[in-house]
Amino acid sequence: MKIRLPGIFKRRKRREDDDPRVRVTRDISPSDFVLVNDQSYIYREKVLPQASTVEFWEGSGLVNFLANSPFLKSEILDVGCGSGEIDIILAGKGFTVTGIDISPYAINMAQALAEKYPHCRDRVRFVAGDMESISFERRFSSAIISHTFEHVINPDRVMENVIRFLEPGSHILVAVPNKKAWRDRTHLRYYTERSMKKFLSRYSDSPIVDVDNHERMIFASAKTRS
Numbered sequence: 001m002k003i004r005l006p007g008i009f010k011r012r013k014r015r016e017d018d019d020p021r022v023r024v025t026r027d028i029s030p031s032d033f034v035l036v037n038d039q040s041y042i043y044r045e046k047v048l049p050q051a052s053t054v055e056f057w058e059g060s061g062l063v064n065f066l067a068n069s070p071f072l073k074s075e076i077l078d079v080g081c082g083s084g085e086i087d088i089i090l091a092g093k094g095f096t097v098t099g100i101d102i103s104p105y106a107i108n109m110a111q112a113l114a115e116k117y118p119h120c121r122d123r124v125r126f127v128a129g130d131m132e133s134i135s136f137e138r139r140f141s142s143a144i145i146s147h148t149f150e151h152v153i154n155p156d157r158v159m160e161n162v163i164r165f166l167e168p169g170s171h172i173l174v175a176v177p178n179k180k181a182w183r184d185r186t187h188l189r190y191y192t193e194r195s196m197k198k199f200l201s202r203y204s205d206s207p208i209v210d211v212d213n214h215e216r217m218i219f220a221s222a223k224t225r226s
């Protein structure tokens with residue numbers, strides 16, 4: 001007997017089937033990891049092209065959390081900056097931002113997008129690299145790690161390397177999906193309010209962790225130890 005699926009399930013299945021990306025596992029090779037992150041942006045341009053625009057992100061809950069945080073200070077390091085829309089918005093608000101991402105494809109998109117915003121172009125810089133191992137010749141006064149911890153191979157290595165390049169006592173602002181709010185074959189782990197607090201407590205004495213049920217996100221701020 002053929003079972004008829006309601007439309008919503010059919011649509012979800014078709015979308016999964018269309019997704020050309022391999023499922024990421026922690027033992028993926030470094031070159032495949034870069035490739036799959038490149039593919040994420042190629043895929044997103046196909047299925048959600050509006051997400052590669054500044055207008056899509058402006059006024060979003062994520063941008064409001066970052067831009068209104070009393071802890072966000074220029075110079076910002078944005079870890080896993082992707083295609084740069086959020087950094088361009090922050091630069092438009094007067095912040096200076098260095099975005100780093102492991103996907104050269106995303107960094108090319110970010111650089112091309114910044115060219116369209118001459119009034120803030122001088123306040124954003126985009127670098128392709130792996131935050132687990134990259135070195136900077138300078139320090140930053142705050143960091144953003146937005147929708148990235150669920151993707152990285154080793155969150156502790158990322159955190160340790162970010163802190164190396166922050167002024168002591170700087171804040172790190174974090175956003176992740178709440179639990180399994182978004183399922184994605186490139187997610188390696190999911191966070192709850194409790195697990196995020198536990199993770200950040202390894203690096204910060206009193207991290208602030210909030211669940212935003214409307215946005216289906218966990219927002220956190222962690223002051224690094226001096």
Ligand SMILES: C[S@@+](CC[C@H](N)C(=O)[O-])C[C@H]1O[C@@H](n2cnc3c(N)ncnc32)[C@H](O)[C@@H]1O
Pocket residue numbers: 037038079080081082083086100101102103106129130131132145146147148151152153158
């Ligand atoms: C979902 S995107 C987040 C983009 C953006 N921050 C946002 O909030 O929309 C996650 C990003 O993390 C990047 N990424 C994953 N591992 C990384 C690493 N080790 N170093 C730097 N970037 C990494 C991916 O290439 C991807 O662009």
